[in-house]
Amino acid sequence: MATQLKNLSDFSHTTIPNGSAFKIAIAVAEWNAEITGSLYNGALQTLLNNGVLAENIVSIAVPGTFELTSAADILLQKHKDLDAVICLGCVIQGETRHFDFICDAVAHGITQVSVKYSKPVIFGVLTTNDQQQAIDRAGGKHGNKGDEAAITALKMAELVATI
Ligand SMILES: Nc1c(NC[C@H](O)[C@H](O)[C@H](O)CO)[nH]c(=O)[nH]c1=O
Numbered sequence: 001m002a003t004q005l006k007n008l009s010d011f012s013h014t015t016i017p018n019g020s021a022f023k024i025a026i027a028v029a030e031w032n033a034e035i036t037g038s039l040y041n042g043a044l045q046t047l048l049n050n051g052v053l054a055e056n057i058v059s060i061a062v063p064g065t066f067e068l069t070s071a072a073d074i075l076l077q078k079h080k081d082l083d084a085v086i087c088l089g090c091v092i093q094g095e096t097r098h099f100d101f102i103c104d105a106v107a108h109g110i111t112q113v114s115v116k117y118s119k120p121v122i123f124g125v126l127t128t129n130d131q132q133q134a135i136d137r138a139g140g141k142h143g144n145k146g147d148e149a150a151i152t153a154l155k156m157a158e159l160v161a162t163i
């Protein structure tokens, strides 16, 4: 379903797991900081609102979305008790194919890290054609992908804990 047909922050219709037992990391890219800052705030507040303790949230910032893969690997290597890692970034199409390489690299990269550690690594990266599409998905008319990423992390953490 396209984002235009759903609100990224609308999860009232589903059961959101209580996160009081979980330890979750958030890695956020500094590129497009006004956007990624909104994604981070959305993810952080959603985790707190659903029971995750502040002391159980590990946050790190990296220069860009491309570095999110290594951030996730480092976090899971150093913190063996993490239940999930949320990766937040915003990649906006420029004049060249750099956009394609970054988006492909981080999508494949964090997937490989998730499999390597058997831990959920959540793709909270906006990959937009322009700034307005990013604004719309970082607390604008289409909600906040940071909220969506946090809910996904909670659901996956519970899945791993209960299967
Ligand atoms: N253009 C964007 C970038 N570019 C930087 C890369 O992510 C990376 O930091 C650099 O290639 C050095 O390894 N990053 C974003 O997050 N968003 C962009 O729009």
Ligand SMILES: CC(=O)[C@@H](O)COP(=O)(O)O
Binding pocket: 091, 092, 093, 094, 095, 096, 097, 098, 099, 102
């Ligand atoms: C996604 C990018 O790296 C991009 O914003 C850089 O812009 P350009 O492709 O015009 O160099």
